[in-house]
Amino acid sequence: GESVGLHLPTLSVQEGDNSIINCAYSNSASDYFIWYKQESGKGPQFIIDIRSNMDKRQGQRVTVLLNKTVKHLSLQIAATQPGDSAVYFCAENIGDRGSTLGRLYFGRGTQLTVWP
Amino acid sequence: DTGVSQNPRHKITKRGQNVTFRCDPISEHNRLYWYRQTLGQGPEFLTYFQNEAQLEKSRLLSDRFSAERPKGSFSTLEIQRTEQGDSAMYLCASSLRGANTGELFFGEGSRLTVL
Numbered sequence: 332g333e334s335v336g337l338h339l340p341t342l343s344v345q346e347g348d349n350s351i352i353n354c355a356y357s358n359s360a361s362d363y364f365i366w367y368k369q370e371s372g373k374g375p376q377f378i379i380d381i382r383s384n385m386d387k388r389q390g391q392r393v394t395v396l397l398n399k400t401v402k403h404l405s406l407q408i409a410a411t412q413p414g415d416s417a418v419y420f421c422a423e424n425i426g427d428r429g430s431t432l433g434r435l436y437f438g439r440g441t442q443l444t445v446w447p
Numbered sequence: 448d449t450g451v452s453q454n455p456r457h458k459i460t461k462r463g464q465n466v467t468f469r470c471d472p473i474s475e476h477n478r479l480y481w482y483r484q485t486l487g488q489g490p491e492f493l494t495y496f497q498n499e500a501q502l503e504k505s506r507l508l509s510d511r512f513s514a515e516r517p518k519g520s521f522s523t524l525e526i527q528r529t530e531q532g533d534s535a536m537y538l539c540a541s542s543l544r545g546a547n548t549g550e551l552f553f554g555e556g557s558r559l560t561v562l
Contacts (some may be wrong), residue, residue, distance in 0.1 A: 335473060358448055363549055374451070374538055375490065376551030387524070420489045437489025 343444045350408040352441045354421035357402060363424040365435065366395060366406045370417045373401075378406070378419075416445045449473060451554035453539050458469060459560045460529055468557040469524045472541030479522050480551060481514055482538040483507065490538055498545060529561045 344350050356364075361407035364381040379390045381397050388395050394407040404421050422435040425434075452471040460466050472479045477498050482490035493512070494504045498519040508514075511529075516522040526533055536558050540551035 365549060372555070374540070374555050375551075380549060381498070395548040422489070433503075434492050434495065435490075435549075436492070439487070440489050 340439065341442045341444070343446060344411050346413060346445055346447050348411055350406075350411045350415070350443060350445075352406045352408075352419050352421075352443065354404040354406075354438055355402060356404065356421075356423050358423065358425055359399075359402070360425050361423040364395070364397060364404050365422045365424075366393075366404075367420045367422060367437075368415075369420065369440070370415045375420060379430060411443075411445050413445045413447060416443055419443050451539055451552050453537075453557050454555040455502075455557060456477055456555065457558045457560075459562065461562050462501050462531060463528055465525065465527045466529055466559060467523055468537050468539075468559075470522045470524070470539030470541075470554060472521070472539070473552055474520075475542035476543050476552070477519070478542045479516055481522070481524050482553075483541065484536040484538055484556070485534075488493040517548075526559070529559075533562045534559055534561045 365380040366378040368378050369375045379393050379395050381388045381395045386397050392409045396405045408415055418440040420437045420440045422437045424435055451473060454469045458466055480495040481493040483484050483493055484490040491507060493508050494514050495502060496516040499516050511527045514522060514524045524537060536556040538553055538556045540553045542551050
């Protein structure tokens with residue numbers, strides 16, 4: 332079964348503030364993590380990924396932090412904009428990337444709402 | 448549009464009927480995935496193909512579900528004798544094996560409602 336979950340189902344922030352979305356996982360064999368954004372009526376869209384041999388990765392306005400000690404993942408969005416309003420999912424891959432990459436386990440998701 | 452395309456976008460059917468969904472992946476992608484998503488939940492893995500070979504199937508994929516990718520391009524997902532519990536969004540995704548990331552490119556999904 333899925334081992335990925337989220338601490339909070341909803342998050343509301345003011346435009347311009349930073350957002351932090353958290354995710355917990357329980358499988359220590361997970362070696363690869365991805366954050367997806369899903370807008371209403373659309374499929375999930377890739378945001379950023381991180382491998383288990385890293386603890387931080389930065390993209391454009393987004394940073395993912397991985398704490399393997401406590402099996403915790405977070406997505407930080409800087410200067411949050413109304414267009415960032417969506418459901419955010421973390422997903423994990425377990426095992427050998429070569430053979431199982433794509434069998435991603437998704438968490439339940441966090442609804443991010445950005446107020447003007 | 449060169450993204451992942453899914454048809455139909457919406458399907459309403461009566462319990463017991465068969466339905467089929469089609470997915471056209473990004474043309475150069477050799478991996479194709481099917482996921483199912485119910486309201487308020489994250490996508491759940493169903494199956495995936497590398498070229499025409501179906502390499503993995505989830506235990507969620509009961510005998511009533513069958514997926515094919517006969518020529519390694521488009522794929523179909525058929526659900527026989529639909530049940531109300533099959534109501535969900537069926538998402539297709541594709542990727543390129545050997546790419547630097549495991550990014551899956553998702554389509555916009557086919558929403559199934561079983562009455």
